[in-house]
Amino acid sequence: MAGCANTLTASAPSCAALKMKGGFDKEFYVGNIADLSSVTYGTNQEVTAIAFGSGGLKKVSGKRLKHGAGTTLEPGDNVNMRVQNFNAVLYAKTAEERLPIEQLADAEDIFIIAESNAGVMEVFGINKGDNSQYDNYGLTASAGEWKNGVLLNDDTSVSMTFSGQFDNGPLVFVEASDIPTNRATLDALVV
Numbered sequence: 001m002a003g004c005a006n007t008l009t010a011s012a013p014s015c016a017a018l019k020m021k022g023g024f025d026k027e028f029y030v031g032n033i034a035d036l037s038s039v040t041y042g043t044n045q046e047v048t049a050i051a052f053g054s055g056g057l058k059k060v061s062g063k064r065l066k067h068g069a070g071t072t073l074e075p076g077d078n079v080n081m082r083v084q085n086f087n088a089v090l091y092a093k094t095a096e097e098r099l100p101i102e103q104l105a106d107a108e109d110i111f112i113i114a115e116s117n118a119g120v121m122e123v124f125g126i127n128k129g130d131n132s133q134y135d136n137y138g139l140t141a142s143a144g145e146w147k148n149g150v151l152l153n154d155d156t157s158v159s160m161t162f163s164g165q166f167d168n169g170p171l172v173f174v175e176a177s178d179i180p181t182n183r184a185t186l187d188a189l190v191v
Contacts, residue, residue: 035055047173069122105141
């Protein structure tokens with residue numbers, strides 16, 4: 001029986017990578033995988049463009065230094081998957097503000113693009129893999145807590161974790177562009 005060969009590349013992180021800041025900006029973008037008509041990949045772990053057949057992005061706003069993310073490796077008999085998690089902290093008081101949170105709680109197969117505090121637009125929920133079948137993947141709410149607090153200054157946020165299994169960790173959105181250019185590109189896709 002023939003074995004499978006490993007492809008390995010040397011890793012020499014830059015000083016910026018070694019001193020990278022954690023966390024995310026107060027705003028992030030969310031969309032439905034089913035609404036995408038195409039995803040264009042660059043070299044390595046990069047998404048260079050997304051296009052919608054219907055729908056578009058929604059912009060979600062919260063507080064700075066609240067959102068977080070992580071990816072864990074899930075070893076398997078056939079392949080190793082990466083479990084991407086995006087942890088959002090959301091806020092709502094009125095009925096109108098609560099509706100989008102309820103919709104996110106029930107959404108399946110979504111993706112999120114968020115600006116990290118390290119100045120990188122990170123893409124969660126889009127699979128690159130060997131066959132680039134992004135439409136077979138996505139994030140789903142895997143945990144959530146609506147907090148009302150007891151004391152006047154208690155936490156009254158809604159924390160929600162979006163998770164999914166992928167061939168890759170989070171991707172980078174248009175690495176060659178600066179943050180204002182990427183924000184303008186994504187803002188133009190907001191409906």
